[in-house]
Amino acid sequence: MTIYFDFQSTFKYNKNHSIMKKITKLCIGTLAFVFLFYNQDIGLNATLIALLIWILLYQKPIKSGNKKEFWLLSACVFLSSVSFAWYGDVFSFFAMFISVTVLGFQSQYPKINIVLYPFLWFLNYATFIFKFFSFKYWLPKRIAGDTFFKKLLALVVIPSFFVITFMIIYASGSDTFYSFFQNITFNFNFIQIVFLSCLGFFLFFNVWFVFIPKVFIKINNQLGMNFSIGKQINLTPTFSFLEIDFERRSGEISLILLNILLVFFIITYNYEQFFSTATTATLSDEIHQRVVTIIFSIIMAIGVIMFYFKSSFNFDKKAGLLKKLSYIWIILNALLIMSAFIKNAEYVSALGLTFKRIGVFIFLTLSLVGLFVTYLKLHYLKTNIFLLNRMLRIFFVTVIITSCINFSWIVTKYNIAFHKNDDTEYLKNLNFNKQVLYNNYRNDPSWQSYFDNQKEIIKWQKSKGILSWHLYFESLKIN
Numbered sequence: 001m002t003i004y005f006d007f008q009s010t011f012k013y014n015k016n017h018s019i020m021k022k023i024t025k026l027c028i029g030t031l032a033f034v035f036l037f038y039n040q041d042i043g044l045n046a047t048l049i050a051l052l053i054w055i056l057l058y059q060k061p062i063k064s065g066n067k068k069e070f071w072l073l074s075a076c077v078f079l080s081s082v083s084f085a086w087y088g089d090v091f092s093f094f095a096m097f098i099s100v101t102v103l104g105f106q107s108q109y110p111k112i113n114i115v116l117y118p119f120l121w122f123l124n125y126a127t128f129i130f131k132f133f134s135f136k137y138w139l140p141k142r143i144a145g146d147t148f149f150k151k152l153l154a155l156v157v158i159p160s161f162f163v164i165t166f167m168i169i170y171a172s173g174s175d176t177f178y179s180f181f182q183n184i185t186f187n188f189n190f191i192q193i194v195f196l197s198c199l200g201f202f203l204f205f206n207v208w209f210v211f212i213p214k215v216f217i218k219i220n221n222q223l224g225m226n227f228s229i230g231k232q233i234n235l236t237p238t239f240s241f242l243e244i245d246f247e248r249r250s251g252e253i254s255l256i257l258l259n260i261l262l263v264f265f266i267i268t269y270n271y272e273q274f275f276s277t278a279t280t281a282t283l284s285d286e287i288h289q290r291v292v293t294i295i296f297s298i299i300m301a302i303g304v305i306m307f308y309f310k311s312s313f314n315f316d317k318k319a320g321l322l323k324k325l326s327y328i329w330i331i332l333n334a335l336l337i338m339s340a341f342i343k344n345a346e347y348v349s350a351l352g353l354t355f356k357r358i359g360v361f362i363f364l365t366l367s368l369v370g371l372f373v374t375y376l377k378l379h380y381l382k383t384n385i386f387l388l389n390r391m392l393r394i395f396f397v398t399v400i401i402t403s404c405i406n407f408s409w410i411v412t413k414y415n416i417a418f419h420k421n422d423d424t425e426y427l428k429n430l431n432f433n434k435q436v437l438y439n440n441y442r443n444d445p446s447w448q449s450y451f452d453n454q455k456e457i458i459k460w461q462k463s464k465g466i467l468s469w470h471l472y473f474e475s476l477k478i479n
Helices: 007-011 016-037 044-058 064-087 090-108 114-126 128-132 148-173 175-182 190-208 214-221 229-233 244-274 280-308 320-351 355-379 384-403 407-418 424-428 434-441 445-462 471-475
Strands: none
Touching: 016 044, 016 190, 044 064, 044 090, 064 090, 064 384, 064 471, 090 114, 090 384, 114 128, 114 214, 114 384, 128 190, 148 190, 244 280, 244 320, 280 320, 280 355, 280 384, 320 355, 355 384, 355 407, 407 424, 407 434, 434 445, 445 471
């Protein structure tokens, strides 16, 4: 199977000096990756790699129209990098990774819609091996007046790669061959260096050499935020076998019935939440199940509006009733969200704060934001891509912001203040609340073994090399 890429958008005129700059950055990044991660755990080194990528991206000329976007995304990179340097957990790493990835896409290909970023990321990572062996697309054809790179590649890099690869293969198949190299004393872990070199090359290669198939270019050209003049003038039905008048009437009937159904659901939902009795054991499961139902309902509600207002009805002068019904549909769904918000707040007041309950607040808030963006789409006659684009951006910003918040500290402070004796085992299992627990329970004999164990963990964390540090543990004062 032949894969075609649109390299005109990637390299413009495929100039050798442009490719050489990318290869230089690739080499710098790979060497830095090996240096920072050799004999180290993931810690400050990952933050330094993220900042190095930012520096290398900053060196690329930024067009005046893209500077605002670049600096906003740079702020996201800095925030998530500091967050990971402090906490070192999976979520802050995820935030840092996607912030760097999004900045890489935006700074190099600003015309690509963010909706395509996840697909391009997956495509480039999955096809790395094919891209690597397509040398003519990422290696310069010639280097005028300078043979150093060619000599380095031909006389050092390629022979070394094959020799090292076959040394590993032969050593794994012959004890005598392995013992020969075993008797040679090295001051470094050769296998680890090879692994880190490959991993660093893989990561940085996918930063600098993003290949975009022609089909993605065509799709991107169709992902406009506003409808074309043709769409505004020519009112065409969604289905060829259904006239636009029938489709409009179908939408009106559908939304009338859905609004009636939603009103009935809101009444029954609020009755079950505020008037029916439930045991403490089942209350948590019931509330979380209802929240899942609400979130799924909101997604479907937005989907219904996207279906009916994806094209012609935005400019149909006879679609006034359909729009009013859509606004009512949005308002009713917002009321449903507020009911769940109030009940979750009562739940927290009665039983305390947990990560799940915070997650419910966040998801409900995002659902409200989603409905508001849907309203903007209807009011300002925007495309469905406008809605998806804005929601992806909101999700991205939410991930960055929440990665900087110490929810363990918030949960612990709230529960100690209002539910001091409730489920202390839950508080012990949280990650970043040790100082708060120590300040409140250090004189309690029943907590002594717990703090002794934490002292050992902190001592072990502080014994790591500086590149493996998580700064949170350096801030703890548990004596």
